[in-house]
Amino acid sequence: MKIAVVGTGYVGLVTGVCLSEIGHHVTCVDIDEQKVEKMRQGISPIFEPGLEELMKNNIDRGLLTFTTNHKEAFSDAHAAYIAVGTPQREDGQADLRFIEQVAVDIAANLTNDIVVVTKSTVPVGTNERVKRILLKNLAGDYKVDVVSNPEFLREGSAVNDTFKGDRIVIGAENPEAADLIEAVNKPFGIPVFKTDIRSAEMIKYASNAFLATKISFINEIANLCEKLEANVEDVAAGMGMDDRIGNKFLNAGIGYGGSCFPKDTSALVQIASYVQHDFNLLKSVIEVNKVQQHMLIQKAKTRFGSLEGRRVALLGLAFKPNTDDMREAASIVLAQELVKEGAEVVAYDPISIENAKKLLPAQTVYVNSPEEALLAADFAFIVTEWKEVKALTPEDFKERMKLPIIFDGRNCYNLNEMEKHNIEYYSVGRKPVNVNGIKKD
Ligand SMILES: NC(=O)C1=CN([C@@H]2O[C@H](COP(=O)(O)OP(=O)(O)OC[C@H]3O[C@@H](n4cnc5c(N)ncnc54)[C@H](O)[C@@H]3O)[C@@H](O)[C@H]2O)C=CC1
Numbered sequence: 324m325k326i327a328v329v330g331t332g333y334v335g336l337v338t339g340v341c342l343s344e345i346g347h348h349v350t351c352v353d354i355d356e357q358k359v360e361k362m363r364q365g366i367s368p369i370f371e372p373g374l375e376e377l378m379k380n381n382i383d384r385g386l387l388t389f390t391t392n393h394k395e396a397f398s399d400a401h402a403a404y405i406a407v408g409t410p411q412r413e414d415g416q417a418d419l420r421f422i423e424q425v426a427v428d429i430a431a432n433l434t435n436d437i438v439v440v441t442k443s444t445v446p447v448g449t450n451e452r453v454k455r456i457l458l459k460n461l462a463g464d465y466k467v468d469v470v471s472n473p474e475f476l477r478e479g480s481a482v483n484d485t486f487k488g489d490r491i492v493i494g495a496e497n498p499e500a501a502d503l504i505e506a507v508n509k510p511f512g513i514p515v516f517k518t519d520i521r522s523a524e525m526i527k528y529a530s531n532a533f534l535a536t537k538i539s540f541i542n543e544i545a546n547l548c549e550k551l552e553a554n555v556e557d558v559a560a561g562m563g564m565d566d567r568i569g570n571k572f573l574n575a576g577i578g579y580g581g582s583c584f585p586k587d588t589s590a591l592v593q594i595a596s597y598v599q600h601d602f603n604l605l606k607s608v609i610e611v612n613k614v615q616q617h618m619l620i621q622k623a624k625t626r627f628g629s630l631e632g633r634r635v636a637l638l639g640l641a642f643k644p645n646t647d648d649m650r651e652a653a654s655i656v657l658a659q660e661l662v663k664e665g666a667e668v669v670a671y672d673p674i675s676i677e678n679a680k681k682l683l684p685a686q687t688v689y690v691n692s693p694e695e696a697l698l699a700a701d702f703a704f705i706v707t708e709w710k711e712v713k714a715l716t717p718e719d720f721k722e723r724m725k726l727p728i729i730f731d732g733r734n735c736y737n738l739n740e741m742e743k744h745n746i747e748y749y750s751v752g753r754k755p756v757n758v759n760g761i762k763k764d
């Protein structure tokens with residue numbers, strides 16, 4: 324089938340590339356000319372494992388093209404996927420400007436009947452609004468159907484998630500439109516769940532809100548474990564053995580970041596408020612997450628008193644490993660707080676430094692290896708569990724830091740190892756080790 328994908332961010336580009344990989348003729352359209360030029364040359368504008376290879380392969384097979392021209396993309400297309408951003412507005416609501424603009428772009432450039440598929444995460448009722456905009460701006464007497472097909476991929480494993488997802492949700496009014504999108508996805512071999520449009524829109528928000536709740540819940544348990552001298556990793560493992568609970572998404576840490584959980588939880592609280600529903604549970608999830616992001620700073624302040632003049636190694640900047648995405652990363656909050664407290668921040672990330680420079684305080688110093696960041700540091704903050712960070716050995720810390728003092732927001736290291744090697748080590752929901760003073764060996 325011939326498919327247009329509008330927006331080539333994390334979702335649009337991965338969707339376009341994967342749909343071409345299963346044999347569809349895909350044209351991706353974006354308003355960002357520089358991005359389109361890069362993609363035409365087979366260069367991915369985002370870091371996503373496995374993506375660039377598939378991209379090049381399908382450009383060569385003649386199945387994948389990129390354009391800034393909407394008409395070119397929609398002409399003869401059976402389906403047009405909307406995958407533009409729905410960022411958070413200041414009041415917490417989802418900003419639907421880009422979605423509305425794309426609906427106008429599609430309608431005004433149509434040359435045939437089409438099914439418009441919304442991949443972007445949009446509040447309940449948005450697809451009805453999209454349909455109204457489409458009908459109002461139609462370029463001719465064409466039939467247009469709207470389908471909600473929310474996306475569940477994770478950054479850092481987006482290609483794998485697209486081929487091995489748990490479900491494909493299709494929300495539609497017209498069963499024929501739903502069948503067409505089911506047929507598009509058939510080669511993926513993933514179970515399809517069909518429902519009405521509003522329920523499909525809600526499935527996306529409910530899923531992200533539930534996952535965020537799981538994380539805030541385990542973080543609260545971790546904070547309790549610290550006070551009650553229990554070990555959160557064992558607690559999570561023991562809980563997770565119950566199939567009803569499941570063992571995934573129970574890693575305690577410095578809170579969730581990224582482009583979606585923070586904005587989608589806020590948006591759902593807003594969506595609820597429009598129908599006079601006070602979503603107290605979700606408000607608490609958000610609040611717990613905010614507090615959790617400051618947890619390393621609190622621990623460092625308790626340890627050192629003032630952070631003024633301290634040299635800090637900030638290890639990992641992206642909101643999670645295997646992505647260069649810095650949106651809502653805890654490292655932003657941490658670097659800002661550290662600089663405000665008068666500390667000197669030396670930051671390392673294997674791939675996010677260019678994106679980080681736009682968001683971290685100007686005083687931040689960037690280095691090319693975790694070892695370099697540790698040089699003469701008073702203490703280290705472990706922010707992202709990159710393999711390069713997890714691979715650091717006790718000697719790496721001891722040889723380079725003034726004193727080996729680590730505040731680990733991702734529980735990267737073994738407690739016994741740290742204890743044995745005389746490293747002062749604070750992690751999340753586990754007992755701190757060597758807190759009664761360490762000496763340089
Ligand atoms: N990032 C993620 O992992 C996931 C994101 N989502 C949702 O998918 C949507 C897209 O997210 P991302 O891919 O992260 O966004 P993004 O911000 O990375 O990319 C959006 C792209 O759309 C382009 N664009 C904007 N207006 C346009 C127009 N009128 N015509 C053509 N292109 C246009 C922009 O230039 C940009 O390249 C959001 O609603 C998000 O909540 C859903 C699941 C996962």
Ligand SMILES: O=C(O)[C@H]1O[C@H](OP(=O)(O)OP(=O)(O)OC[C@H]2O[C@@H](n3ccc(=O)[nH]c3=O)[C@H](O)[C@@H]2O)[C@H](O)[C@@H](O)[C@@H]1O
Pocket residue numbers: 444474475476477478479531534538571572573574575576577578579580581582583584642643
């Ligand atoms: O709507 C979206 O954009 C996507 O949001 C998340 O995907 P993503 O944000 O890419 O990454 P996750 O792996 O979910 O991690 C999100 C944050 O939670 C944190 N996290 C995750 C799991 C965990 O156990 N503990 C924890 O602190 C991560 O460190 C990260 O900061 C969801 O997992 C996807 O299903 C969804 O499609």
